[in-house]
Amino acid sequence: xxxxxxxxxxxxxxxxVATVSRVLNNQPNVSEKARKKIMKAVEESGFEINDNAKxxxxxxxxxxxxxxxxxxxxxxxxxxxxIQSEIAKTEYxxxxxxxxxxxxxVLRAVRLCREKKPIGILILGGNTGHFLSDFDKIKIxxxxxxxxxxxxxxxxxxxxxxxxxxxxxxxxxxxxxxGHRRIAVVGGDREHSDTGRLRFEGCLDSCREHGIxxxxxxxxxxxxxxxxxGYDATCRLLENNRNFTALxxxxxxxAIGAIRALKDHGLSVPEDVSVFGFDGLALGSFLVxxxxxxxxxxxxxxxxxxxxxxxxVKKKGTxxxxxxxxxxxxxxxxGKI
Amino acid sequence: xxxxxxxxxxxxxxxxVATVSRVLNNQPNVSEKARKKIMKAVEESGFEINDNAKxxxxxxxxxxxxxxxxxxxxxxxxxxxxIQSEIAKTEYxxxxxxxxxxxxxVLRAVRLCREKKPIGILILGGNTGHFLSDFDKIKIxxxxxxxxxxxxxxxxxxxxxxxxxxxxxxxxxxxxxxGHRRIAVVGGDREHSDTGRLRFEGCLDSCREHGIxxxxxxxxxxxxxxxxxGYDATCRLLENNRNFTALxxxxxxxAIGAIRALKDHGLSVPEDVSVFGFDGLALGSFLVxxxxxxxxxxxxxxxxxxxxxxxxVKKKGTxxxxxxxxxxxxxxxxGKI
DNA sequence: TTGTAAGCGTTATCAC
DNA sequence: GTGATAACGCTTACAA
Numbered sequence: 288x289x290x291x292x293x294x295x296x297x298x299x300x301x302x303x304v305a306t307v308s309r310v311l312n313n314q315p316n317v318s319e320k321a322r323k324k325i326m327k328a329v330e331e332s333g334f335e336i337n338d339n340a341k342x343x344x345x346x347x348x349x350x351x352x353x354x355x356x357x358x359x360x361x362x363x364x365x366x367x368x369x370i371q372s373e374i375a376k377t378e379y380x381x382x383x384x385x386x387x388x389x390x391x392x393v394l395r396a397v398r399l400c401r402e403k404k405p406i407g408i409l410i411l412g413g414n415t416g417h418f419l420s421d422f423d424k425i426k427i428x429x430x431x432x433x434x435x436x437x438x439x440x441x442x443x444x445x446x447x448x449x450x451x452x453x454x455x456x457x458x459x460x461x462x463x464x465x466g467h468r469r470i471a472v473v474g475g476d477r478e479h480s481d482t483g484r485l486r487f488e489g490c491l492d493s494c495r496e497h498g499i500x501x502x503x504x505x506x507x508x509x510x511x512x513x514x515x516x517g518y519d520a521t522c523r524l525l526e527n528n529r530n531f532t533a534l535x536x537x538x539x540x541x542a543i544g545a546i547r548a549l550k551d552h553g554l555s556v557p558e559d560v561s562v563f564g565f566d567g568l569a570l571g572s573f574l575v576x577x578x579x580x581x582x583x584x585x586x587x588x589x590x591x592x593x594x595x596x597x598x599x600v601k602k603k604g605t606x607x608x609x610x611x612x613x614x615x616x617x618x619x620x621x622g623k624i
Numbered sequence: 625x626x627x628x629x630x631x632x633x634x635x636x637x638x639x640x641v642a643t644v645s646r647v648l649n650n651q652p653n654v655s656e657k658a659r660k661k662i663m664k665a666v667e668e669s670g671f672e673i674n675d676n677a678k679x680x681x682x683x684x685x686x687x688x689x690x691x692x693x694x695x696x697x698x699x700x701x702x703x704x705x706x707i708q709s710e711i712a713k714t715e716y717x718x719x720x721x722x723x724x725x726x727x728x729x730v731l732r733a734v735r736l737c738r739e740k741k742p743i744g745i746l747i748l749g750g751n752t753g754h755f756l757s758d759f760d761k762i763k764i765x766x767x768x769x770x771x772x773x774x775x776x777x778x779x780x781x782x783x784x785x786x787x788x789x790x791x792x793x794x795x796x797x798x799x800x801x802x803g804h805r806r807i808a809v810v811g812g813d814r815e816h817s818d819t820g821r822l823r824f825e826g827c828l829d830s831c832r833e834h835g836i837x838x839x840x841x842x843x844x845x846x847x848x849x850x851x852x853x854g855y856d857a858t859c860r861l862l863e864n865n866r867n868f869t870a871l872x873x874x875x876x877x878x879a880i881g882a883i884r885a886l887k888d889h890g891l892s893v894p895e896d897v898s899v900f901g902f903d904g905l906a907l908g909s910f911l912v913x914x915x916x917x918x919x920x921x922x923x924x925x926x927x928x929x930x931x932x933x934x935x936x937v938k939k940k941g942t943x944x945x946x947x948x949x950x951x952x953x954x955x956x957x958x959g960k961i
Numbered sequence: 962t963t964g965t966a967a968g969c970g971t972t973a974t975c976a977c
Numbered sequence: 978g979t980g981a982t983a984a985c986g987c988t989t990a991c992a993a
Binding site: 297302303304305306309316317318340342343344345346 | 965969970
């Protein structure tokens, strides 16, 4: 009963180990009869495959590696959950690795590849520069999740992302259409984070298009994606005396920190200042006021990322760069002026 | 240069594979000369041991398994992050497995043990019944995190937890001391979750001690640990017409859902109803109003859990059951009556 | 459709 | 001190 092997299965079912292995791996060229008999033996013996032996033979760990950049952004939390639940449907174990928002995700992935020998990699959040200088050391399929990698010259790299620039522009457009002309932006680090840079550019696009006065020095503050950083950045923006009537945060977590900072300065949302977030966290609809936000299709992003990765891994499919839709939700944290 | 094996090392150094293996594992009975020569060969060849082969031979995978029960409770998210960062300091890979709040975590762990052959297990959230009936199948060290396992008769089981009953009682005491007499409770499932049951009992303890009228049928609603469930439960409690002036939620995520539900019924927090949470999520201090809560020492819980587990694994240390401190924080979501 | 047998890279038990 | 060599449990040619 304990620790049955495929040899036991072979004995129990009356077939050879090769046939047993075929059944276990859902391979063709096995009679229905054999399949049934062997599956029954599996049941009876409580057989569990020995991953170590399998991996030794296959020269790989059979696992999928996920590198998550930045631990305080809830958005990645829900992305990881979705990825986990997709991967759970397969037989691949998931290795999750969290690194700091400012660390080099590619170098980290390179190291983990040597160490863990995964069959594929998912990288959540990334910086083009890091890819340019080090990604050539990675030879297995990789999907960059939530960042666009279509400009990167690697044939084993795919990406699934939201069009950050356009989405940020839409958010700003919405604020402007509501009558706001003085808008502050709490964004990401434009150097370390592509996401931060693109969303910032989306803001500029919108301002330019609408002839809005935007002073990068005074109206923008680029920080990390966390509650606390959103809070701090907002405090700094308030000190610049630009009397903004709206604030766009490049992540819901920042928006939440921002709302608290505004409140602490005696301002109410949305009466004094409208706040717009980005990500569409489930949490946002339970806040008071409900957070206006740009919703990323987290679920879709996770599903497609895993699909593409496994396709590249299994069928040697070709890598692709996809974009998932976003949706602007005007809720209670924004108001007309 | 690529993929050297100990055979290559043997050839390169002029020794046999057995001696190479001894050197690699720092075993005695090897001459200094041999050790030096072989280490040099390791350098030159860029040798990396093949973990899969090693594990196959040793019948274990060197990894630490974490089973997380319930995916929508942010509290576990931050616990997992802390555990990850602790384990990252060691050489053990971490395998994280998420299961539904209502699934049997022990059976799941048993299966994963057979499959992945980890050296130790961390289980986040648990149900005594499940342990009683199936834990005897687990032979390796295990730490139950955030639940008390001191009544469980297994010598390979440790636990690190908050005293849920006492902590919940403190929260209720605080509300009562503020003048509240009619208090509703949004709790966890008393059957599937020990945590749910203990926090509920803590509430009863407090009510009993203060001579408070508590009607389990009408003043309590036990659901899952999520925003939405907290919301729904609160709506149901409101329909019972008990006109409560305070609400205690057995988790911050539920409290957040509760606050939204109250708001949607035209009630404000804390003016009409005071809300007390449980967990001490970082998020809570950025909400408006800041959430009053019982803070669990998440960081300490993670650190001790990992320490105890590794101690049991490595030094064959003996298992223990520890409690970490909690702290009651009265913030803005509660008020005197 | 099925079985036999040769590895995968280690560790460990023997002899020497 | 050291070196053959037999496992560990699996996948996969190659034969049948």
